[in-house]
Amino acid sequence: MLERLNDAMAHVERHLDRPVGADELARIALTSEYHFRRMFSALAGMPLSEYLRRRRLTVAGAEVLAGERTLLDIAVRYGYGSGEACARAFRALHGVGPGEARRTGAALRSQPRMAFRLVVEGSTTMQYRIVAKDEFRVVGKKVRVPLVYEGANPAVVEFVRGLGTATVRRIQELSDQEPEGIVAVCDDLDPSRTEGTELDYYHAVVTDAPVPADLDALTVPAGTWAVFANTGPYPQALQTLWADVFAQWFPSNPYRSRPGPEILRTRPTPDGTTATSELWLPVERTPV
The missing domain is CATH 1.10.10.60 (Homeodomain-like)
Incomplete structure (x- = not known):
């Protein structure tokens, strides 16, 4: 690749x-x-x-x-x-x-020509699995937010804080399949993925349950998902996982990303310094 x-x-x-x-x-x-x-x-x-x-x-x-x-x-x-x-x-x-x-004759800036190479590091092993899922729904609360690459997204933090404990608990009770519990879902990103462009963010669960009238829902077609898991300092380990998926996993495996929502399940420790995360990405087999 x-x-x-x-x-x-x-x-x-x-x-x-x-x-x-x-x-x-x-x-x-x-x-x-x-x-x-x-x-x-x-x-x-x-x-x-x-x-x-x-x-x-x-x-x-x-x-x-x-x-x-x-x-x-x-x-x-x-x-x-x-x-x-x-x-x-x-x-x-x-x-x-x-x-x-x-x-x-002013000094000008230069964008070097881009070239890619794979650096193989044998000290770590990436944990992943391939999951085929039938059609499901993402159900919860949705907001349109700007794309932020590094650190916490202030718009998301403010949105989640404003939901209230009762609403989050009611959403969580709808979870009936994996990834279980509350998940962060990003959808409808701008194709350029330029920082600052907008996306739909769902604080939600994955479910087949009926959708309450006051909640937002996204229907996700049946398809294949690559699921990556890691545990480590939060959010540094998660940011490293994102980078490794595209720098290491995709070039080494017969899959490519496909349109669809990106789902993140994060379970931090009580002090918030470390977390166990699962990243669900929609994929398809690369044609031979």
Whole structure:
């Protein structure tokens, strides 16, 4: 998988002067567009669209300093409809406009070319299982929140705090299958997965029980799930688990991610310093 990802990155480099779509790169990587976006953002630490923007502006910056093309020619070459649009994007990355950069020979920022490699560390073993589930419902309370990559999500913390003990207990009583008990469910994420974009967050349970009128519900079609478990310092161990799933597990196993909600079951110790977590991700077998 990583070799094919690198083939896609080489394709990007050959075509920085024209639009390159995620669907095009996914075909080169022999996977789905959904999985390609997920893999790239997890491994690169940024959305694909942001990487493409930075790489184009990095190469455009070199051409600005070289002085062989007009600024308008450079803007058009790298996909901007006007010199003004290019100048705004250029300044956002480099901290200086293209005209000033050319006049003064300013130092510019650079987004290095991305390449991926698998680092095998034999000191840890990832615990996982594959589960086939029939259609089920996620039932609880839902809120629309911004995506936050590191640390606690303040919007989620405030939302859960406001639910009240009685409501949470009533939701928990509806749990009738695994993952058991209260779970955190994320759904309807923006395809770019850019930090700050919004998603649906459910403080809920997985159930087949009838849905009370005052609760929110999400019907999840039948499908296959990869379930990853770990125990350790919270939330550091959980954040490491997320990274390892995409950096280690997916490249080494015949599965790819598919559209669907992501479900997290976390059981912290009384002092909150450590936790046992189960991460449920919707997957499908990679076509041979």
